[in-house]
Amino acid sequence: MSQEDQPRMKFGTFGGVFTPCTLTILGVIMFLRFGQVVGQAGVLYAILIVVASKTITTLTTLSLSAIASNTRVKGGGAYYLISRSLGVEFGGAIGVVFYLAQAISVAMYVIGFTEAFVGTFSAWENHFVIIATLINVATFVCVYIGAGWTIKVQYFILAILGAALASFYLGAFSSFELSLMRENLMPHYDAGNSLFTMFALFFPAVTGIMAGANMSGDLKNPSRSIPQGTLGAVIVTAVIYLSLALILGGTRPYADLIGNNLIMKEISIWPVLITAGVFAATLSSALGSMMGAPRILQAFARDEIFKRLSFFGAGSGSSREPRRATVLTFVIAQICILLGDLNAIAPIITMFFMITYGLLNLATFYEAITKNPSYRPTFRYCHWSVSLAGTVGCLAVMFLINWIWASASIVVISGLYWFIHYREVESRWGDLHSGMVFERARQGLLKLEQEAYHPKNWRPIILTLSGTAWNRPHLAVYGHWLTAGHGILSIAHVVTGDIEEHAERREKFENTLRAFIAKEELLAFPAVVVSEYLSDGVEALVQCHGIGGLRPNTVLLGWPNDPLKSESFGSTVRLVSRLGRSIIALRFLRYREDEGEPTGPVIDPWDVPIGTIDVWWRGRRNGSLMLLLAHLLHQNPEWRGNRIRVLRAVSNDEAVEEVTRHIEELSASARIAAEPVVVVSSDPARAIQQTSAAAAVVILGFEPPEESAEAAFFARMESFVGNLPRVLFIESAGGMELES
CATH class of the missing domain: 1.20.1740.10 (Amino acid/polyamine transporter I)
Structure with a gap:
């Protein structure tokens, strides 16, 4: 005793x-x-x-x-x-x-x-x-x-x-x-x-x-x-x-x-x-x-x-x-x-x-x-x-x-x-x-639910489909950079199989995500669902994760390295787009490269590369979100030394002055410091790869593929970026305004 x-x-x-x-x-x-x-x-x-x-x-x-x-x-x-x-x-x-x-x-x-x-x-x-x-x-x-x-x-x-x-x-x-x-x-x-x-x-x-x-x-x-x-x-x-x-x-x-x-x-x-x-x-x-x-x-x-x-x-x-x-x-x-x-x-x-x-x-x-x-x-x-x-x-x-x-x-x-x-x-x-925090959160959520939404108040609420996150840590890290101090990040994993057989695995994977979040010191929440099919699990997460005004408005997922996965990837982004969520697809080469071939050790996802943050502008449909995400990335202390560039390819020299002025006006109205770069080229893919070869990260817009066109879509986007090591493909569902 x-x-x-x-x-x-x-x-x-x-x-x-x-x-x-x-x-x-x-x-x-x-x-x-x-x-x-x-x-x-x-x-x-x-x-x-x-x-x-x-x-x-x-x-x-x-x-x-x-x-x-x-x-x-x-x-x-x-x-x-x-x-x-x-x-x-x-x-x-x-x-x-x-x-x-x-x-x-x-x-x-x-x-x-x-x-x-x-x-x-x-x-x-x-x-x-x-x-x-x-x-x-x-x-x-x-x-x-x-x-x-x-x-x-x-x-x-x-x-x-x-x-x-x-x-x-x-x-x-x-x-x-x-x-x-x-x-x-x-x-x-x-x-x-x-x-x-x-x-x-x-x-x-x-x-x-x-x-x-x-x-x-x-x-x-x-x-x-x-x-x-x-x-x-x-x-x-x-x-x-x-x-x-x-x-x-x-x-x-x-x-x-x-x-x-x-x-x-x-x-x-x-x-x-x-x-x-x-x-x-x-x-x-x-x-x-x-x-x-x-x-x-x-x-x-x-x-x-x-x-x-x-x-x-x-x-x-x-x-x-x-x-x-x-x-x-x-x-x-x-x-x-x-x-x-x-x-x-x-x-x-x-x-x-x-x-x-x-x-x-x-x-x-x-x-x-x-x-x-x-x-x-x-x-x-x-x-x-x-x-x-x-x-x-x-x-x-x-x-x-x-x-x-x-x-x-x-x-x-x-x-x-x-x-x-x-x-x-x-x-x-x-x-x-915990009780005080819960009550403040409850009151805040109820008040947020009653407030009329305005684009000025848009914040990134990102659902990252990273699996267990240990084998794809770069997704979680970029999600952290894009939301730190501004939004909310959830790291999600879909466990495929019968829910009655995998209920214990769900708790295990959630604990794994918590351990990863703690180890990497992320400001994030874990989210795990069990579903018979991966697509059904993604659909459940996108629709049901979050509460009230804190439901995810953006889904972050990895760009496939294998063309054979293009069909499932295309159907996933199409589904997410139809559910009214913006999409960020991160293409990240996990190895150090020498003349285009993967060699050497795995790159630390926390390493911020030297170079610019390049936003390739093709219009406001995706451009507003692209430029805003570039700004959020630049707000992190690690990225303060990386300048933002807004780039656009034109077919003739006569358009350079006008497009440059347009980008400067855009930057001024958005209150985001960005350097305008206009490239004269008849080959956009070549312009992107050459001009952004030394960029720290490249941001491009895309549209989800039509059904049965996933392979062609994947090949086309790959041809644009070539061997660029870090690319964010963006598809915007709207909801924000640069001038707000």
Whole structure:
């Protein structure tokens, strides 16, 4: 049995999710800073701040609930959910920053605990680092022993927190005055403060909604516990914060609320419980971060996005505790404690949390709008609009808190994303990328189907009849050159025989074509059909391949080297022409030639020969497509050095000037740079062979042969080109205009 499948201690909704979330949300800000928020913003705007903050975290919780109930959630919390939706790049970036944010948060909470401790017991003021180190060690030991022990400690802390709040409420009821409430309803901002600064001060208090999700690998039923526990914590803490705003506003003047950070202790009936509550809040947050951070690193390391971190993916004991990752988290926290003041980096930690929440909302949004059939969350109370609102809300809050740190954190995330993308790390799990691409393609195809066609928008959609392509690679290569960056190329093969007998061969040949496409790095799609006869297979491909506006408009096939094949070739081009497709027939001598005889090794189809691209013009019927294909060929970087020439043979010298001017006007109106060449000759075949002897490729027009005239047609076209090594024979079905 693998380590991943071994039984381990599992926690329920209350202990594994509700408790850590509640303890993290009801933290030190509630005890030491919320009075200032109420005093400066006033009761009404303090309520607005709480409602706005809780709205954003509630939207995120709804997204979290939807995505958590749609998949089997393993360890890693937000990292696992984001990486399995948005892909390895976003997941890897979030894994790094979310872990570091959680690890450094341990130090922040430990320092917060120590500040409260030395503030209460001033005799220990000179031993700040020692106390903080001891608390960090105690936190580490609790978590290192195991999550089960830590959860039990958190139950005790939750009880202290409840007692502290009860003490405050009891004390407040006896001193509540409506006159103070009326006085504190509206803002009383100090110099430099505003509603936004108070919002920025309070918002970090409600960002603990991931504390339960970080325990995802240790939950009995994550898809149920994460929604129930997190939403429960959000609702309970919202009620507490709203009640605190009302009670604080009615028990003390705003000056006291602003100036006294321990105002809750003064109001409480048993002040010692508030002190214990402050200690409990900071300690519970430190425990939550120390417990969650190693689980993020463990899940991240197991995915081997960065090989050097795989050491931390191991688990210890039957419950697979992330003890190696816990040690590293302790070390990072201790370094930060020794550095002392964390105020400089605290804002970017908050930003990393917000980016994580924003990306979680974004992942749920994309899951919903791609309409992927695999997106079937059992949590039904989340719509794509809710997730989109959560994404926008998180981004807005980041810039409201501090636009400089928001920008810096986005740059960091972007840098990690592109670094992982550059390293071409491949995920071993499915993500949203293919679903997003599919949905964009589906919408694009439907829109394209509704658009009225115009010759200006003609693009080469080429179906190449290349067989397996391995023995005729030049067809695929020329198809690639003619479509790269402009159109779509499909490489097709017809398997002849009975379909029931050759069904497995069809899949084999398709895989062969895929291998060829990958090896040659072509931008192409494979297409294989099984048919009893070759002609029937070609007919099926030409008629049925493609979809909507992306059906092939051009068929590329090889010119036969054997005259005995002229009849089948002639019938094929005649069929393709009747089906309304343009034809490109490539005549390619596969061997190096010496005095007209094939000698030497096979020519590399990717070798671009020296010479011109010669278009022999005989009129617009085929000429428009011929010149456009010459232009598309010339657009490839490998062919940029090959000039385009438009040539025409005339019978007398008097026509040279007029034809030259016509070609120049044609080139200008088509916006294609081409050199006009007019040849005076009474023998067109001789003119073509002599003038284009040094050409890189020659482009000629043709008309499909009549039935029973295939052999004569083949002989006539061969007489035109002789031993020219590379010729494209073109038959245009129309649909494009050079002037468009």
